[in-house]
Amino acid sequence: MLVDAIDSLQYLPRRYSVYQGRHNPSDAVRRMPVPPYLIYYRIDERRQAVEIVTVRHGARRQPRRF
Numbered sequence: 001m002l003v004d005a006i007d008s009l010q011y012l013p014r015r016y017s018v019y020q021g022r023h024n025p026s027d028a029v030r031r032m033p034v035p036p037y038l039i040y041y042r043i044d045e046r047r048q049a050v051e052i053v054t055v056r057h058g059a060r061r062q063p064r065r066f
Helices: 002-010
Strands: 018-020 029-034 037-044 049-057
Touching: 002 029, 002 037, 002 049
Parallel strands: none
Antiparallel strands: 018 029, 029 037, 037 049
């Protein structure tokens, strides 16, 4: 389930809103909900890749900064 959700990011990585870092698009961290988890990721335009920053359980305290 989680792996399938992460794999789906290759098609539309911008479909989820920016969680942090709105000023510099290359540093922007996006958050994708996959209940009960939250997947935080960045889009690397230069390499045309998605970098998974962390996966957290939704009931846990979420990160303030990356």
